Amino acid sequence: MAKTTKPKSKGKTKKGKRKPKVVLSEQQKEQIHQSREIRRLMLNMGFQRGPNIDGTHFVYEGRTSELDDIFYYENVVLLMEYTLIKNVSSHLINKKIIYDKIKSDAGGFLKFLMTEPKFKPFAEAFQGDVLANYSLKQLQVRVLYASKYQIPTEHKSLVDNITYFDYPIVKYFESIARVIKRTAKYEFFDYLEIPFDKIGNNIKGTAVGSADDFSGHILPEEHSSFKDGYKIVSFYIDAASLLKRSFVLRKEGWRNTENVGLYQRMFVATKMRSLRKYLHDEKRVFINNIIVTIPVDKVKLFDDDNRELVIDNNGVIKNSEETKVQPTIIKIENVSSIIGIIDGQHRAYAYYEGDDIYEAAIAKLRGIQNLLVTGILYPKNELEDKRLKFEAKLFLEINANQAGAATGLKQEIEFYLVPFSTTSISKYVINQLNLSGPLGTMFEQYSYERDKIKTGSIISFGLRPLLKLDGKDSVFKIWSNPAKDELKKKDADNFALLQEYKQFSVAEIRNILIAFKDNISREKWLMNRSDPNAILNVTTINGMINCLRILIEKGKNGDVTYYKAKLTGIDSFDFKKYKSSQYRQMGLDIYNSYFK
Template sequence: MTKKKKKVLTEAQKRELVNKRREATFRKKIRSTFTNMGFISFSTTDKHFKIGYRVVELDYLFIYENVFIIGEDTCGKAKDKDHIRNKSEAFREIKNNMTDFIAWLQHEFPEKKELVQKYRLDRIRLYYLYFSQAQLELTDDEKSLYSNLIFWETDTLAYFNRMSQCIYYATRYDLFRFLGLTNDQIGSSGSAGNKTVIKAPIIYPEDITGFRNGVRIVSFMMSAEKLLKTCYVLRKDNWEESIWLYQRLIEKEKIKKIRAFLANKGSAFYNNIIVALPDSVRFEDESGNVIKADKMGDFQRCSLIIPEEMNTVCVIDGQHRIFAHYEAPENEKYESIIAPLRKQLHLLVTGLIFPDDMKESDRKKLQSEIFLEINSNAKMVPADVLLHIRSIKDPLSDIGIARRVVEKLNRRRTFLNRFELSALDEGKIKVASIIKFALRYMVTITPAEGKMSLFDFWDGDKGALLDKDEEALTKYIDFCARNIDLYFSTVRDTFKEAWNDPTTKILSVTALNGFIIAYNRQLAPNGIRDYSFYNSHLKNLKVDFSKEAFPYTSSQYRKFSSQILTEAFDFTSEELEAI
């Protein structure tokens, strides 16, 4: 018998095969993310149906209780507005014809009829998620045109996929926070209003805690199950766009080891979990009278009342010890052992109670400082995490402002999604050195003597900004990002070939820092100018950004900026010395 000759594929066929595998992996990732969280998946692919004025097909449908999630994936180009517009219109028709939609589901999936008709139409929470295999090249303004869609960027999908692999059903609470859902909106309408009553908590006297800002500290025991249902973590690399994030992602191997320990030993950890308690907690005396936190005496006999509302208890330290108790499918290795332990095991918790009038920025500053103090000696904290925490501790610092400007630039056209702001980002521009060695000096509100920054040219309310007014700070950050984006748009257009070639050095930290420093140094004589001004000057700059020819190293930011100023902005050697 002759051996069958193996078919030789052309290069085009090989590329097509690779693309098909990537697309299959991408779609599997979407589906597994939601099924790992406990959602029921419906096989809707290739099922077309007419609803309203359109014929539609759903790539995905996931249901958990009354939360319905429709998913649409795209493996095409990163900015297909026609595709997005069509899906936005299709979703509008579904929402406007919910009775027909539910009837179609019942007819098409009779085996899941009970699940579909479990809740009244007015109780169903319907969302449309748009997943893109490529990084979506949409600015915030462009996304706002399709506000009925929720765009899941590649890093958002990566985050929820990773979390669902680590802690399974417990990831649902994070998803519900992402969707803005509260307890009373999930399940039956009578599902809210529960509370945990903790008898005889330990309330520490103010004079032994070291706090002089009205913050009170209380310790108590709480079941793992109730902690899972009420807690959330400000992870720096998650889906949120907030300055107040400081914790690292969950480590899968660490969770597995703790879960194995729990299953084998059947006992809880006795070291403290540190949390920030919500403003809704209260104390009651033995007669049921409410006692304000600031009126609590030393170790006073009372009860601590904690509302059982999800995403209200902020975990500062101990997330792995809590989430190792996660709920998983019945066939998970340790679930049958862990399930009763979730209710049985109580963890030692120390909670911070903030004064009602304490600013959010001051609360998060204190939380991040505690996190850093606990963890800095246990494990090396990455440079970007340190920069991020420094920006939380002092939002008006040059580093704090620079960090937020980078986040804003990452959502504007020139640098859209190019910066590495998350541990989930791969192959993007690292920001720590850009902030530390260049950008901080351009956006600082306290430039060194004889120096200038963008603050000198901002015509906003500087007094309010210096008084830490968040609205004024946001306006200044927008001002900085807008002008830096304009400047770099001329760099992009002047060196378009290099900009679009990932093998060149134009988007390296060295080159970007050189351009930033040059921009800052030319502010004194030129001020802030328009696109045509920068364009007319930068075209005189002669630089080969190829990997082999670019002459500057990481320590030569200022040297490169001097070449830019000399060739593009006609600075003399004397002028270079002066700035």
């Protein structure tokens, strides 16, 4: 990031004259906001910031470069790059050389920084805070590339040896860490793909063993009414052990947004404060339990005689014929992000490691095994899509009659519960179009985004009619898979076939969009509402999609080369004359002008 001139306070010079006020450009203000946002986030998660880094240039192995920040927590070291460049491909390629050098020998690079005179303040702090406890080989170093603007997938593929700290991910962790402070670091380490056993004292082998024991009970399928193979276990666990292993599938998070199950809301700060006040004042646990899921391969169950209960791939306990509730010792691995909280995230995370007036009292409660948890163990052979669908349905059942879950949230869950619907397929397709291609990064995906193309009308009036599982003008018609009619069944569950259709649909739509873009001038292929030349909006995109529907109906669809040749001259087409309800008419006029 370019160095930003900091505003100076009003004061007098030696001659008594008042210093002129520094006026910052809009870009400089944005740069300051970006860096402050991330620094505040890292501080909330418990990281320390290395002093005197801020854009200082250096020459390392013949390569001149700079870093914007260095943050560290125990043995985790993050080298941060901030950028406000909208088209980052050239910037990334230029940075790739230094990133390659760092990745090949991260310890050697940090050793270099420690010996450079200009980094002396950093060297002194880093020596005392990190190297006094860990060797260079024990450090977990990551390069984070923080862009304020979305980076298309094809640009990210140019440099694949760094972690892209995309702005939506920054905003997600910012909202989480603002509430639960240092406890957010566990999910952040999972995002960075740093294993639990590589962090802090764990890497020295001095932490607690590879698994912890918790006492509880097993509830057989006969008592739970769940499908065969779904084991229910109830046990007591301390908050510290639960939180370091937990994750929540929240909307607008960083996990795979294509999957079912990203349904839970962000933390409600006021609710969390009231829960912490309760813990502080009452000094006792909440009376209701927390509902979670746990991978069966991350736990071991033992009976009263300390005999391990062997669970096969179908979820059947092979060496026990018990059909009643039986006591058990559940041994859970020390691995981050393995316990998925379905219900009770606020009650669990109220024990977070914070800095408020309640922290001293809650810290004492955090290590006491007094949280009652009901865990669902899936069979090993259960598909992930089915697991997530089950979780979303269970969440909806629990919250159906409660005020806690908003109507919009419940509707979102119900929407995801029907993954074979045309609407769900359309949402997948628009997400993929937003990741890469001619419309990459142009669609609104997050609640805080502004000046992007809203997707509701595109899904309703463009994609849903195009992607329906019948009809003469649907992509489904030209899909040649002989098993495709399976998707029409009421109880369809062939997720592999569904994924194939979704990917085929993305490719077909992207083909015609590529041809449109290649035939339209750059000053028009924009979504800027204030620019009279810009044509990209809901109406235009739906018009293009409707043109593809007509082409399929007439048997005139093709590949990129075919579309590109046919659309020669489309730059002069009057897109501006069509109103929001005239998608079909625009599509028909494009067809008549360039394909008929």
